[in-house]
Amino acid sequence: MASSERSPAELPDDAGGDPACWMHRVCDECGRLADEDPPTRCPSCGKHLEAI
Numbered sequence: 001m002a003s004s005e006r007s008p009a010e011l012p013d014d015a016g017g018d019p020a021c022w023m024h025r026v027c028d029e030c031g032r033l034a035d036e037d038p039p040t041r042c043p044s045c046g047k048h049l050e051a052i
């Protein structure tokens with residue numbers, strides 16, 4: 001019954017994600033978002049982003 005119902009309200013969360021989960025990718029130096037999860041380097045300024 002309930003399994004046949006899909007709540008449209010849940011879709012935006014799945015598509016956009018939670019902004020908080022991106023915070024560890026943000027470069028401290030220039031504020032750019034890295035292309036991948038740390039550990040990696042900032043694609044803009046080259047700062048090393050540490051894994052949390």
Ligand SMILES: [Zn+2]
Binds near residue numbers: 044
């Ligand atoms: Zn940077």
